[in-house]
Amino acid sequence: MKIYKFLLEYENMLKIVGEGNLLITNFPHKIENPEKWKGLSFIKESINDLNIPFEKICLLDSEASEEMCPGDIEKFDYFLFGGILGNVDEFDFDRTSVLRVKGFPTRSLGSMQMTTDTAVRVSKMILVDEMPFPTIPFVDRPEFPMDEESGEKLVMNFRYVKGENGEPLICPDVLKLLKEDFDFNLESLE
Secondary structure (H helix, E strand, O other): OHHHHHHHHHHHHHHHHOOOOEEEOOOOOOOOOHHHHOOEEEOOOOHHHOOOOHHHEEEEOOOOOOEOOOOHHHHOOEEEOOOOEOOOOOOOOOOOHHHHOOOOOEEEOOOOOEOHHHHHHHHHHHHOOOOOHHHOOEEEOOEEEEEOOOOEEEEOOOEEEEOOOOOEOOOHHHHHHHHHHHOOOHHHOO
16 A cells, blocks of 8 residues: 555646656656656666756755745755655654755755645745745644544644645545545454
C-alpha cells in the first residue's frame, strides 16, 4: 500500500505543477504503466548525483531562517522536497537533516507539518501565483468522519491549504485509501 499511496500523491503533485515540472529522485521501484505518468520523471539517482549546482537547488526546511517568497523563483531552478515538512511533536525524526548537511540554500514554509503534495501546492502558490506565505489560508489537523454511528474520526496531523469551500485540499484518492485502511476489526488484533 505504501508505494501506491506515494504514487497517488505524485499524481496529485503533477496536477498541481503540470507536466515536465516534477522530478522524483532516489526512486528504486519499477513503474508499471509508465504511460500513465507522462510528464513525470522518476530516476534512481540522488539529487547529489545530477551535477546541478547546489546554489540553484532550494531545500524546503522548516528550520530555515528565511521564508519562501515569490522572488525565489528567480533565484532557484529546483525546489527540493524531502518527505513530510515540519514537525508534529518532539518525537518526530527530522527527515530533512539528511539533506540539510549537504549545504543547499533553504527556505521555510512555516513550522507546522505538511504532506509533500501540500508543500508543493503551497510553493506553487507562492512562486507562480505570487501569494506571500502569510496570505495563504490553511486548515490545521483536519478531522474526517469515519463512522457516523460510533462518531470515530480520522485526524490528519498535518497542515493543508484551505479550499474555496473551507475544506482542506487533500488528495481524495489518498483520503479514500486511508479511510479504507482505517476500516479494520479491533477484535481481530492479537
